[in-house]
Amino acid sequence: MILDAFALTDRVAVITGASQGIGEAIAVAMAEAGARVVLSSRTRGRLEEVADRIAGFGGRSLIVEADVTDRSGHERIVKETLSQWGRIDILVNNAGINRRNLPEDFLEEDWDVVVDTNLKGPFFLTQRVGREMIRQQYGKIVHIASLASITGLPNIPAYTAAKGGIGALTYQLAIQWAKHNINVNSICPGYILTALTTGIHESERGEYIRNRVAMGRWGAPKDIAGTAVFLASAASDYLTGQLIVVDGGWMAGG
Numbered sequence: 054m055i056l057d058a059f060a061l062t063d064r065v066a067v068i069t070g071a072s073q074g075i076g077e078a079i080a081v082a083m084a085e086a087g088a089r090v091v092l093s094s095r096t097r098g099r100l101e102e103v104a105d106r107i108a109g110f111g112g113r114s115l116i117v118e119a120d121v122t123d124r125s126g127h128e129r130i131v132k133e134t135l136s137q138w139g140r141i142d143i144l145v146n147n148a149g150i151n152r153r154n155l156p157e158d159f160l161e162e163d164w165d166v167v168v169d170t171n172l173k174g175p176f177f178l179t180q181r182v183g184r185e186m187i188r189q190q191y192g193k194i195v196h197i198a199s200l201a202s203i204t205g206l207p208n209i210p211a212y213t214a215a216k217g218g219i220g221a222l223t224y225q226l227a228i229q230w231a232k233h234n235i236n237v238n239s240i241c242p243g244y245i246l247t248a249l250t251t252g253i254h255e256s257e258r259g260e261y262i263r264n265r266v267a268m269g270r271w272g273a274p275k276d277i278a279g280t281a282v283f284l285a286s287a288a289s290d291y292l293t294g295q296l297i298v299v300d301g302g303w304m305a306g307g
């Protein structure tokens with residue numbers, strides 16, 4: 054039955070940046086779909102709140118506090134997940150940050166922290182988890198990329214380089230790991246109201262964005278969750294190497 058193909062029953066899903074925003078929404082949705090979810094970020098307190106939310110509907114979760122820029126954190130995510138549940142079926146590379154400035158004024162330290170968090174960290178976590186997926190001959194990798202992966206947006210040169218890199222890596226990993234039964238895709242969210250975007254949302258540009266989006270509203274984190282569940286499920290088994298835009302119609306024009 055087709056709806057069964059969308060279920061994640063007993064799958065093990067690692068979600069980085071699961072303490073809030075889009076990552077929290079994806080973690081909750083995957084747990085609702087039946088997955089056992091590994092909630093990772095740097096802040097245990099918030100992760101515990103998300104774990105409580107999941108336990109509230111009978112879902113199963115494991116907290117692994119880790120910084121995505123830290124290779125020892127990657128190792129801990131893999132070791133603790135394997136020791137609890139013995140496999141990793143799904144990886145959602147969601148943790149991300151941003152720094153805003155004109156390209157002509159952009160600071161090297163801002164470049165480094167954004168590229169380390171949004172590109173280098175996710176690549177090496179993917180490499181580590183990918184080794185387990187190759188051993189299993191099964192895996193679903195979902196990167197949370199951005200509209201900045203595919204179009205120019207103001208004042209975010211490092212974020213654009215990192216998210217462009219994640220978009221390009223989606224193709225590279227997809228062709229390389231398809232033979233291991235590993236799907237690699239990205240979601241490019243449009244403007245989603247989270248802690249990351251509150252500043253813009255409340256500025257003059259926030260109103261411009263609302264008017265420019267065909268659907269006439271900013272997205273909510275749960276607007277991304279359905280596509281993430283789909284890309285992690287058997288319903289998307291023949292889909293790999295794609296950047297899926299979920300943006301309320303921003304890229305459609307306007």
Ligand SMILES: NC(=O)c1ccc[n+]([C@@H]2O[C@H](COP(=O)([O-])OP(=O)(O)OC[C@H]3O[C@@H](n4cnc5c(N)ncnc54)[C@H](OP(=O)(O)O)[C@@H]3O)[C@@H](O)[C@H]2O)c1
Pocket residue numbers: 069070071072073074075076093094095096099119120121122146147148149150170197198199200241242243244245246247248249250
């Ligand atoms: N909001 C949007 O409009 C939008 C649009 C396109 C793409 N995105 C992407 O969607 C993803 C989630 O963003 P969001 O809007 O949900 O932002 P958010 O609410 O600020 O959440 C970011 C998450 O990343 C985690 N994180 C940040 N740095 C980390 C690090 N070094 N190690 C581990 N975890 C780290 C944070 O947790 P801790 O602080 O607890 O570590 C938090 O859980 C990001 O990759 C972002 O670029 C967002």
